[in-house]
Amino acid sequence: MSDVTVKQLAKVLGMTDDKLLAQLAEAGMTFNSVDQPVSSTEKVKLLGFLRRTHGKGEAAAAETTAPRQITLKRKTVSEITVAGVGPRGPSKTVNVEVRQKRTYVKRSSMTDEPEVDSEREDALRKLQESQTKREAEDLLIQEKDKRRHDEEARLRAIEDAKRQAEEGRLRAETEARAAAEEAAKPRKEEPARVDAAPKVAATPAPAAAAAPQPPRKDHRVRDAVDEPARHKGPRAPRGREEGGSDEPAGKTYFGAELHLSKAGSERRGAAKKKPRPRPGEMQKQQPGGPAHGFSRPTAPVVREVAIGESIIVADLAQKMAVKGAEVVKKLFKMGVMATINQAIDHDTAVLVVEEMGHTAVAEIGTDAESVLVAKTDNAGDKETRPPVVTIMGHVDHGKTSLLDYIRRTKVASGEAGGITQHIGAYHVETGKGVVSFLDTPGHAAFTSMRSRGAKLTDIVVLVVAADDGVMPQTIEAVQHARAAGVPLIVAVNKMDKPDAEADKVKQGLVQHEVVPEEWGGDTIFVPVSAKTGDGVDALLDAILVQAEVMELKAVKDGLAxxxxxxxxxxxxxxxxxxxxxxxxxxxxxxxxxxxxxxxxxxxxxxxxxxxxxxxxxxxxxxxxxxxxxxxxxxxxxxxxxxxxxxxxxxxxxxxxxxxxxxKKSTKLEDVMSQMGNQGETQRVLNLVVKADVQGSVEALRDSLTSLTNDIVRVNVIASGVGGITESDATLAAASKAIVIGFNVRADASARKVINESDLDIRYFSIIYDVIDQVKQAVTGLLGTEIREDIIGTAQVRDVFRSSKFGAIAGCMIIEGTVKRNKPIRVLRENTVIYQGELESLRRFKENVDEVRNGMECGIGVKQYNDVKPGDQIECYERVEIQRTL
Known part of the structure; x- marks a missing residue:
């Protein structure tokens, strides 16, 4: 409750203003006017003064000293006897103690103190906020309901038009058929009417007075053509006829047989005359079908199917009013293997809908995303904004050092390994205006970071070292800037070095269509030195001049x-x-x-x-x-x-x-290729990657997965931002993965799991080391391969027979060296006819270990005697080589 004036308080208390001013003055509070506010503290002070003045101070003090509540306790003890177990079991006596406790509170102390004014204001404010929020939600719900009702009304109108057209067609067919039957009816039924009259007249009258016969099991229904007055049977509970007769208008019984009225007889006779159609002719006799029954559509029903960005196969089948198995079959024919519960993309769903004869339409946006787009309004007066400049270039060309000089800070000295591994954002207030800078990494692994920086920027400053020239990441930065469509300014850095050559940089960039202004192009080249600061002012001037030419503006007021x-x-x-x-x-x-x-x-x-x-x-x-x-x-x-x-x-x-x-939907071609490669085993290196920022995670994931080849696949099963948690360690233990922490560490619970599971965890701060060590691990998984190297070739000149060794080939070594303990192949007309081992190698009747090129020797092939002159004996060795990437 807010403060009240003296006048208002006097009115509430029922006294005059002068009397209240006098009491306030006696209480030690001076008020000069009746419009002066009285605070809550002053009210309490006045109340205390009045209590003391009227003798209630002692009572209040006694009240405060008197106890506010009294607690009474009572305890009673009694004994009960409990019978024992069984008929002769001993009984037991149990002491039962009952304790009671009652507390009596003084009534005056139970009265709640008045709420503080600030609390009431806070409650009112919260109530108003919740009411405002509820009104906004109600407006949003009403807007959604209105859109849904409009859509339902449109669909209902379309269905009504279709139904009315169908009913009109059926009505026209029914009328035409009835007219045709009416035209043909007199000729067909005239003899039937002539023959019917004698049968009715010949009906014997005494049958009505006959005695009731016993009921028979086979009751036949006959048409009652006699007058109702002649029937003596009981009346059916159907009421009287319209003519006022007492006889019933419905069923009657006579002679223990069921009889019908005249109208029923005519209806029954018409039904008997009409032949019963055969099952195969049912559709031919009733092409339109009855008005109240189901009629097969004469033409295919074409429906408009609303499809969003993706849709579940079951939902798509429901919208087309077909079975889900038919949609799955159609997808399988198109080469997409998806179950009924899987989602397919928009393009695939449109193809399925068109293949099944329906029309695909875009889904009307009535979701929260559409509401967000509708409420996002950037209308307003646009004002000039500062330019956003991205510093790009090759690694170690001085990008961060140049920005460091501009910002007058020491950022480069704090980078791990002297290279930037994060994208940084800064804004600098210069003497000529505010400029926002984005510093991007120059390492090859951070391609996505550089691309993102080029898309966000207004101007790209390409930093090229004058002593190093154009490098791969320099060319990539030019491509990013050209793809983003932003102007390019080249800063030729490290001009303070003695081997700096600015023309070399210009010549290298001209090859990539970056032509300086002095050479007739449109690109500004500024020689700078991040170490001494030369040319930095000229670079800032070039940036601001380019920004003025571009006329950069944005709406400042409103939601961001x-x-x-x-x-x-x-x-x-x-x-x-x-x-x-x-x-x-x-x-x-x-x-x-x-x-x-x-x-x-x-x-x-x-x-x-x-x-x-x-x-x-x-x-x-x-x-x-x-x-x-x-x-x-x-x-x-x-x-x-x-x-x-x-x-x-x-x-x-x-x-x-x-x-x-x-995205997980399997293509048929992929399944066939997997079935073809089942015999090949591919080793998998599982990794869990955690980094300090999202950009580093992205760069590490892309760089490590690119090490995959046909033999080893690098699989990053989990990646994220932040420290290594217990769930990460558990996942790595379950999948036998290596944990990589980039500028992050594992917490206590994760270290416990790592020690128990004996996991391999590696900590890094430079991306070079991560790629190198993972490459070594992949190389170890590649294993070794066996390669055969030909070390010598001998040509057979003549064959000699030996009782001990069989056929001995007299050979001339024409290439390399032939060794005794190496495997050989026998070639005839350059075709391998035998593969085995050397049994003996002699030169002048002496056993030797090897024979070099140009020498003669005798070779005995083990377990092979079909050597002929002109053959070649090839000696080779098997070498085990470690596979590399």
């Missing part, structure tokens, strides 16, 4: 949107995302949707670690408060409602899960 540059998991702060604001202003307390993650901005930090309240366009900041670690490169959007942010994140996660499912 942008891109995630990098993300990580901090042990104390949780998920941390480095974002670049592109539109609007990001403020503390905003709700964000970032890929499949959502959250509320708990804090914003700049690149120096200083906390800020907001960030405008082209300003990079670190965001705390996300539900998880977002993917690097995801777009983020600020929304006004947390419920909408949560719904959008959950829907995106569901779509990602469905896309992951249909």
């Amino acid at each position: 949107s942008g891109v995630v540059i990098e993300s990580s998991l901090d042990k104390g702060r949780g998920p941390v995302a480095t974002v670049l604001v592109q539109q609007g202003t990001l403020k503390k307390g905003d709700f964000l949707v970032c890929g499949v993650e959502y959250g509320r901005v708990r804090a914003l930090f700049d690149e120096t670690g200083k906390q800020v309240e907001s960030a405008g366009p082209s300003i990079p900041v670190q965001v705390l408060g996300m539900s998880g670690v977002p993917e690097a490169g995801d777009d983020f959007v600020a929304v006004a409602d947390e419920r909408l942010a949560k719904d959008v994140a959950q829907q995106r996660q569901q779509k990602r899960r469905e896309s992951r499912l249909f």
